[in-house]
Each structure stands twice: as structure tokens, then as C-alpha cells.
Amino acid sequence: MRLTIFxxxxxxxxxxxxxxxTTGEFRSILGRWxxxxxxxxxxxxxxxxISGFVVALVYTKRMDxxxxxxxxxxxxxxxxxxxxxxxxxxxxxxAVALALAYWGFEPRVLRxxxxxxxxxxxxxxxxxxxxxxxxxxxxxxxMMLLTPLALLAFAKGHAKWVFxxxxxxxxxxxxxxxxxxxxxxxxxxxxxxxxxxxGIYFNVFAWQxxxxxxxxxxxxxxRDKLDTSFFRTVWGRRAFWAGVGGMVVFALFDRAVNLGWLxxxxxxxxxxxxxxxxxxxxxxxxxxxxxxxxxFLVAVGPESANRGIRAVGRGLTxxxxxxxxxxxxxxxxxxxxxxxxxxxxxxxxxxGRSAGPIVSNLAVLASVLPLFAVAWWHARVTSARKARAxxxxxxxxAPVAAR
Numbered sequence: 431m432r433l434t435i436f437x438x439x440x441x442x443x444x445x446x447x448x449x450x451x452t453t454g455e456f457r458s459i460l461g462r463w464x465x466x467x468x469x470x471x472x473x474x475x476x477x478x479x480i481s482g483f484v485v486a487l488v489y490t491k492r493m494d495x496x497x498x499x500x501x502x503x504x505x506x507x508x509x510x511x512x513x514x515x516x517x518x519x520x521x522x523x524x525a526v527a528l529a530l531a532y533w534g535f536e537p538r539v540l541r542x543x544x545x546x547x548x549x550x551x552x553x554x555x556x557x558x559x560x561x562x563x564x565x566x567x568x569x570x571x572x573m574m575l576l577t578p579l580a581l582l583a584f585a586k587g588h589a590k591w592v593f594x595x596x597x598x599x600x601x602x603x604x605x606x607x608x609x610x611x612x613x614x615x616x617x618x619x620x621x622x623x624x625x626x627x628x629g630i631y632f633n634v635f636a637w638q639x640x641x642x643x644x645x646x647x648x649x650x651x652x653r654d655k656l657d658t659s660f661f662r663t664v665w666g667r668r669a670f671w672a673g674v675g676g677m678v679v680f681a682l683f684d685r686a687v688n689l690g691w692l693x694x695x696x697x698x699x700x701x702x703x704x705x706x707x708x709x710x711x712x713x714x715x716x717x718x719x720x721x722x723x724x725x726f727l728v729a730v731g732p733e734s735a736n737r738g739i740r741a742v743g744r745g746l747t748x749x750x751x752x753x754x755x756x757x758x759x760x761x762x763x764x765x766x767x768x769x770x771x772x773x774x775x776x777x778x779x780x781x782g783r784s785a786g787p788i789v790s791n792l793a794v795l796a797s798v799l800p801l802f803a804v805a806w807w808h809a810r811v812t813s814a815r816k817a818r819a820x821x822x823x824x825x826x827x828a829p830v831a832a833r
Contacts (some may be wrong), residue, residue, distance in 0.1 A: 486648025
């Protein structure tokens with residue numbers, strides 16, 4: 431059921447997520463010059479989209495084979511697994527922070543756990559706040575909570591209402607009301623002597639647009655109803671070239687802002703208006719353009735009559751089906767967790783220090799190696815667990831549900 435290329439894309443996003451998050455400590459060539467520099471789409475958007483697509487693919491097929499109850503149970507079972515990893519990181523960071531504080535150390539990345547150990551830890555476990563880089567799993571869990579309802583709506587032909595609600599929620603996020611609603615809560619917490627920030631960085635009302643779009647496309651794909659024939663029409667090809675043009679415009683705009691091509695006051699005004707956490711119009715529009723162009727290249731690019739498109743389509747497909755990327759993607763939860771822990775260790779180790787260009791570039795390249803080690807370890811554990819289950823079945827000791 432898994433499609434190799436989806437795992438490959440997810441592995442690619444995880445790899446460059448690690449590189450991006452180490453860039454603050456190590457100024458490397460790879461950390462500076464990658465797809466992040468070509469517009470306003472980064473790995474988080476792709477990771478959320480692919481995750482939503484795969485969730486729909488898995489649980490739509492489960493719903494069709496075993497019924498709605500099994501689908502709901504499967505979704506909540508997956509949520510339990512994800513939450514276990516999230517909670518383990520939160521509790522682990524809290525314990526380490528307090529232990530280090532006791533011994534006279536206080537890493538900046540863990541300071542919230544030391545300042546308000548009980549309140550901040552409980553709020554993090556409640557998925558309403560979190561320390562650095564822990565927002566994406568919290569976002570994912572909030573969206574998965576509504577996944578069974580969305581899949582049922584799709585199955586009953588009510589997809590348009592899901593999109594209407596999704597669009598309304600995105601507009602609601604852009605009004606700033608969700609952010610304003612956090613301030614009274616934060617004020618109350620300050621008044622009672624436990625000041626913490628509320629929010630997970632990713633505004634759920636905004637980012638759900640990517641997830642539920644992916645969920646619908648994955649639902650169609652699971653039922654063999656995802657029609658890509660539009661890509662082969664004249665208008666489909668025109669839309670592709672328009673999308674490429676739009677991507678170039680966004681890339682130039684990104685470079686103009688970041689490389690100082692514009693007046694400093696104008697640049698400050700632009701950065702004040704851009705809001706990745708709220709997935710404002712620029713980020714969403716850029717993502718949709720990228721999604722169309724990449725989908726076109728993967729779906730019809732390798733067989734295109736245009737030699738340039740054919741070469742790019744085949745190259746993209748080849749890259750995203752390489753075994754190392756696919757392997758990372760197949761163990762995405764474990765790899766993501768490892769990446770957060772590693773980034774925290776790096777940030778702590780580099781406090782008050784700096785590295786030269788050679789060390790920085792080598793460090794960034796070396797930082798991705800533990801991710802493969804974790805994926806290998808999880809693959810071994812999973813394989814061993816499956817082998818034990820198979821042996822139990824062969825020896826007649828299968829659980830009652832399997833007999």
C-alpha cells in the first residue's frame with residue numbers, strides 16, 4: 431500500500447529539516463543554499479502535506495475493508511503512538527532541564543522547563559504550548575483528531591463542506607483572533623505567578639488547510655479516483671508553466687528580501703507582515719504553486735514530449751525514490767524525534783561558542799548520520815517484533831484476536 435515516492439519525499443523533508451535546524455549553530459553552505467532559499471515553502475509544509483496524504487491512504491483503505499469503527503480505532507491508535515513520543519520528549523526534556531539546573535547548568539533551549547517546571551510541562555503535555563521544534567507533532571495530533579470526521583464526510587460526498595470549513599478556519603487565523611485569545615490566558619497565568627507562553631507556533635486554524643487538502647487527495651487516491659488527466663490537457667500544461675513562473679517570482683522576492691536588494695525599511699515592513707506561523711497568503715499561495723508543479727512533474731513529467739520537463743520529471747522521481755530517503759521516510763516518527771533531541775544537544779553544546787566554516791560544514795553533514803542510525807535501529811526492532819509474532823503464530827501461541 432505504501433508508495434515509495436511518498437516515503438522518499440518525507441525522508442527528504444526530514445533530512446533538510448535537520449539541516450535547517452542546525453544552521454543557527456553552524457553556518458554551512460548546504461544550510462544556506464537549498465530549496466529554502468527559493469521562496470516561502472519549507473520542509474514543514476511538505477511534511478504536513480505528505481503526512482495527511484499517507485494518513486488518508488492508509489485509513490481510507492482500512493475503512494473500506496474493515497468498516498468505520500476500525501478506521502476510527504486505527505486513527506486514534508496512531509494518535510496514541512505519536513502522543514507517546516511527544517510526551518516522552520516533553521518529560522525527558524523537563525527531567526534533564528531540572529537535573530542540569532541542580533548541577534548549575536541551564537541550557538537556553540530548556541530554560542522554560544526550569545523557569546516553570548510544572549505549569550510549562552503540563553501545558554506542553556496538553557498540546558497548548560511547547561519548547562522549540564515540538565510544535566509540529568502537536569499540530570499533527572490536533573488535525574488527526576478531526577481526521578475520522580473528515581474521511582466520513584468525504585465518503586458521504588460532503589467534501590465541499592470540509593473545504594468550506596477549512597477556508598473559514600484559515601480566514602479566521604488571518605484575523606489574528608486566535609493569537610489575541612491567548613493573551614488573556616497568558617495574563618491570568620502571570621497573575622497567579624506562573625508566566626508561560628501559550629501557543630505551539632503553528633496556528634492550527636491556518637495549517638489545517640494543507641493537511642485537509644492532502645487528506646482529500648489521499649482519500650481519492652486510495653479509492654482510485656484521483657484523476658490526473660488534467661495535467662495532460664493544454665490548460666494543464668499552461669497551468670504548469672504559470673506555476674513555474676509564479677515560483678520564480680516568489681524565489682526572486684525571497685532573495686530580494688533576504689539578500690538586501692530592497693531598501694532596509696521596506697525589508698523590515700515586509701518581514702513584519704510575513705507570518706509563517708499563521709501560514710499567511712504568501713506562504714499558502716507559494717505552497718499551492720509548488721504542489722501543482724511538483725505533482726505535474728511526478729505524474730506526467732517522466733513521459734512528457736518536452737525534453738526539459740521529461741528530464742526534470744525523471745530526475746525528481748529518481749531522487750525521491752533513492753533508498754536512503756525512502757528509508758528515513760518509512761521511520762519518520764522516530765527520525766523526527768531523534769532530530770529534535772539532536773538539535774537540542776547541538777544548541778546546548780554550542781552555547782557561547784562558534785565554529786569556523788570547515789567545522790560548520792562537516793558538522794552539518796555529520797548531523798544527519800544519527801538519523802539513519804535511528805531509522806536502522808527502529809527497522810531492526812520492528813523486524814524482530816514481527817519475527818517473534820510470526821513464531822508465536824507458528825507455535826500456536828497467537829493472541830485470541832489472531833486465532
